[in-house]
Amino acid sequence: MAKNLLIVESPAKAKTIERILGEDFEVKSCYGHIRDLEKQDMGIDIKNNYKPSYIVPEEKQKVVKELKSLAKKSGEVWLATDEDREGEAISWHLCEVLGLDPKTTKRIVFHEITKPAILAAVQKPRTVDMNLVNAQQARRILDRIVGFELSPVLWRKMSMKNNLSAGRVQSVAVRIIAEREREINAFTPVSTFKIEASFTSKDISGKNVVFSAEGKKFSQEAGAQEFLNSCINAKYSVTDIQVKPGKKSPAAPFTTSTLQQEASRKLGYSVSRTMLLAQKLYESGKITYMRTDSVSLSETAMDNLKAEISSKFGNKYYQHRAFKNKNESAQEAHEAIRPTYMENMTVDDADCRRLYELIWKRTMASQMADAELEKTTAVIQISSNKEELKATGEVLKFDGFLKVYREDRDDDDITEDEQQDDMLPPLTVNQQLPLVEMRATERFSRPLPRYTEASLVKKLEELGIGRPSTYAPTISTILKRGYVEKRDKEGVIRHFRILKLKDNAVNKLTEQETTGAEKSKLFPTDLGLVVTDFLKQYFDDIMDYHFTARIEAEFDEVANGNLKWNNMIDEFYTPFKKDVDNTIENAERISGERELGTDPVTGKKVIARMGRYGPMVQIGEQNDEEKPKFAKLKNTQSIETINLDEAMELFRLPRNLGLFEGNEVAVNIGRFGPYIAHDKLFYSLGKEFDPYTIGFEEATPIIVEKRAAKQQRTIKVFEKEKIQLLRGPYGPYIKQGLRNYKIPKEKQEHVEGLELAEIKAIIEEVKANPPKRVPRKKKSS
DNA sequence: CAGTGAGCGAGCTTCCGCTTGACTT
Numbered sequence: 001m002a003k004n005l006l007i008v009e010s011p012a013k014a015k016t017i018e019r020i021l022g023e024d025f026e027v028k029s030c031y032g033h034i035r036d037l038e039k040q041d042m043g044i045d046i047k048n049n050y051k052p053s054y055i056v057p058e059e060k061q062k063v064v065k066e067l068k069s070l071a072k073k074s075g076e077v078w079l080a081t082d083e084d085r086e087g088e089a090i091s092w093h094l095c096e097v098l099g100l101d102p103k104t105t106k107r108i109v110f111h112e113i114t115k116p117a118i119l120a121a122v123q124k125p126r127t128v129d130m131n132l133v134n135a136q137q138a139r140r141i142l143d144r145i146v147g148f149e150l151s152p153v154l155w156r157k158m159s160m161k162n163n164l165s166a167g168r169v170q171s172v173a174v175r176i177i178a179e180r181e182r183e184i185n186a187f188t189p190v191s192t193f194k195i196e197a198s199f200t201s202k203d204i205s206g207k208n209v210v211f212s213a214e215g216k217k218f219s220q221e222a223g224a225q226e227f228l229n230s231c232i233n234a235k236y237s238v239t240d241i242q243v244k245p246g247k248k249s250p251a252a253p254f255t256t257s258t259l260q261q262e263a264s265r266k267l268g269y270s271v272s273r274t275m276l277l278a279q280k281l282y283e284s285g286k287i288t289y290m291r292t293d294s295v296s297l298s299e300t301a302m303d304n305l306k307a308e309i310s311s312k313f314g315n316k317y318y319q320h321r322a323f324k325n326k327n328e329s330a331q332e333a334h335e336a337i338r339p340t341y342m343e344n345m346t347v348d349d350a351d352c353r354r355l356y357e358l359i360w361k362r363t364m365a366s367q368m369a370d371a372e373l374e375k376t377t378a379v380i381q382i383s384s385n386k387e388e389l390k391a392t393g394e395v396l397k398f399d400g401f402l403k404v405y406r407e408d409r410d411d412d413d414i415t416e417d418e419q420q421d422d423m424l425p426p427l428t429v430n431q432q433l434p435l436v437e438m439r440a441t442e443r444f445s446r447p448l449p450r451y452t453e454a455s456l457v458k459k460l461e462e463l464g465i466g467r468p469s470t471y472a473p474t475i476s477t478i479l480k481r482g483y484v485e486k487r488d489k490e491g492v493i494r495h496f497r498i499l500k501l502k503d504n505a506v507n508k509l510t511e512q513e514t515t516g517a518e519k520s521k522l523f524p525t526d527l528g529l530v531v532t533d534f535l536k537q538y539f540d541d542i543m544d545y546h547f548t549a550r551i552e553a554e555f556d557e558v559a560n561g562n563l564k565w566n567n568m569i570d571e572f573y574t575p576f577k578k579d580v581d582n583t584i585e586n587a588e589r590i591s592g593e594r595e596l597g598t599d600p601v602t603g604k605k606v607i608a609r610m611g612r613y614g615p616m617v618q619i620g621e622q623n624d625e626e627k628p629k630f631a632k633l634k635n636t637q638s639i640e641t642i643n644l645d646e647a648m649e650l651f652r653l654p655r656n657l658g659l660f661e662g663n664e665v666a667v668n669i670g671r672f673g674p675y676i677a678h679d680k681l682f683y684s685l686g687k688e689f690d691p692y693t694i695g696f697e698e699a700t701p702i703i704v705e706k707r708a709a710k711q712q713r714t715i716k717v718f719e720k721e722k723i724q725l726l727r728g729p730y731g732p733y734i735k736q737g738l739r740n741y742k743i744p745k746e747k748q749e750h751v752e753g754l755e756l757a758e759i760k761a762i763i764e765e766v767k768a769n770p771p772k773r774v775p776r777k778k779k780s781s
Numbered sequence: 782c783a784g785t786g787a788g789c790g791a792g793c794t795t796c797c798g799c800t801t802g803a804c805t806t
């Protein structure tokens with residue numbers, strides 16, 4: 001009898017399942033979706049009740065062909081795609097393409113790749129759930145409509161029109177970044193003076209140790225001053241000691257989002273790097289599937305963990321825990337991310353090791369006992385006034401899960417008053433405490449930090465926007481489109497005041513700190529800000545943070561069979577299309593224009609705005625008799641924050657530094673950054689040079705050095721034929737005009753001896769057999 | 782590689798969500 005054919009989405013899963021099911025089944029993978037809407041006319045027949053037209057994309061034709069021929073030969077086809085909306089749709093598309101009847105074809109589901117789960121699934125097949133499929137079609141069609149209607153609006157209305165795009169997910173992601181930036185710009189720090197005193201007491205071994213206690217906060221320096229004055233010559237004694245038990249519980253096992261967050265905080269990985277490494281671990285069978293929103297573990301895994309924890313740390317450290325998903329949008333088609341075998345504490349692959357160990361620890365900790373703490377608070381009385389001081393300390397009584405893992409937190413989750421509690425020395429009520437010193441330190445409130453890739457993912461997940469498989473690609477998209485940039489920001493120096501009471505005298509001093517420094521954060525570009533404002537103005541519905549949640553509720557209604565998908569789409573499309581048409585008709589071009597003031601020399605208006613090639617400033621207007629002068633903004637500047645002085649500074653380029661070897665030395669900023677132009681040649685300026693201040697003495701050595709370096713790279717030149725023999729980073733090569741030609745390996749050894757005829761032959765050879773072009777790897781974060 | 786900032790308008794771009802692929806500048 002012919003074998004059964006069982007189709008899953010992932011090839012790695014196929015292998016495992018084939019082992020479990022044995023001889024009767026051949027298990028194959030369809031590699032995700034096999035069909036998509038065609039691009040012509042959006043792939044949707046609006047007039048015909050939104051009828052979708054699907055095609056098998058080029059890159060999927062091989063898989064589809066193979067599945068078709070296997071299906072023909074097989075006894076029965078089983079559909080085992082993931083148990084979620086997308087998985088159901090994939091099963092239906094498979095029916096359509098393989099000529100199977102969705103009403104009778106066996107459809108099975110499982111959430112975990114374990115023998116009991118899969119054998120149980122095979123025992124109770126169902127058929128494709130068309131309501132769920134329709135919910136997916138509605139999702140797909142709505143996303144296509146939003147993306148393919150909105151993007152062209154941007155092409156029409158933006159002066160910078162190079163493949164701009166808009167979409168349900170990406171545009172809201174940019175909005176999140178844009179709004180945070182504006183909050184930060186609008187933030188005014190408020191300072192307070194916090195009282196902190198340090199005392200000495202004896203520890204258990206009788207040694208004198210210093211500990212600190214905190215008091216009132218004052219909003220003004222005068223209040224703090226007055227308080228410290230009142231403490232001169234005061235005595236301090238303990239009036240009360242309270243000891244309270246506390247506990248800490250471990251976090252749930254990893255989902256895609258929490259893995260990305262922790263790998264970012266603990267290992268400094270970008271979201272895409274985390275996913276790349278996780279994919280490698282998954283493909284080599286080391287961890288379970290890495291694109292998941294589920295926090296649950298399989299029974300098998302739980303048993304495995306119990307045994308592992310008990311044998312490594314003892315029964316006391318084990319605690320059974322079943323985690324529930326707090327996230328309403330979760331579809332839970334898979335397990336949480338965990339090691340496949342807990343007995344493997346690490347992996348050989350050095351690249352993957354740190355991520356694996358992180359997953360191992362988090363999984364382990366999730367089934368371990370709470371950590372037990374003891375929190376001590378001592379109240380300290382001041383003899384000369386009514387205020388009290390409080391000293392707090394924390395002692396770990398039982399480490400529990402902290403033995404293996406401690407979760408990191410984002411800056412914005414840590415409240416201002418929180419502090420790291422250390423141990424207190426043993427204190428007794430009525431004990432007199434000698435004061436070391438008391439300080440009132442000025443502290444400034446801080447704005448929320450800018451988003452990292454990972455904290456953006458966290459925010460998107462909270463809003464139910466995007467899916468585990470799209471978090472990393474979404475970030476790549478908004479970076480690639482130039483809506484957002486990932487970069488560092490240097491901090492600025494700020495002074496703060498300290499009032500110090502020591503030896504019965506109060507003194508004032510000023511210290512400085514760096515504030516506002518950020519590393520690898522997401523900043524909106526002017527393009528991102530301007531496009532966000534535009535979309536918010538004309539499409540506030542789609543830009544609403546809860547838009548996705550709202551339509552998800554409707555997709556659920558479709559999935560439950562209470563709503564027809566075409567009706568749902570029509571309800572959305574009719575008003576949306578009206579907005580699109582109205583915007584195209586009436587909206588002004590997007591410029592983000594901001595008037596900065598007037599040029600002190602000419603008295604003309606100075607304006608910052610978006611231009612054809614990016615953000616810029618201009619003196620004068622288009623209609624003036626004289627053409628306006630233009631200058632590009634620096635990378636770190638923004639239309640929103642640049643002031644008149646900074647703008648005028650930009651017009652100082654190009655600068656002429658004088659004559660060198662009889663030719664002018666000019667400095668300017670071009671398409672590729674700052675450069676020196678000299679004798680028709682260009683020399684890029686490194687980061688260490690500032691084009692606005694660089695002088696003749698600094699500029700000429702750059703010319704000389706770069707020229708020498710170029711000489712070194714040049715092996716031979718044939719002026720007449722415009723052929724150069726050069727040394728590049730990949731070895732010697734031939735350059736004729738603008739084209740480069742690779743020199744065959746066997747001839748690279750003696751390039752110096754290559755003659756013109758031989759070189760020409762190589763060029764002809766390469767032209768005749770052009771090297772296969774590999775699609776350039778997409779730049780990812 | 783290294784200007785530009787306006788308009789004409791051919792032909793093109795674009796979405797989200799599933800999944801991995803394969804090779805030389």
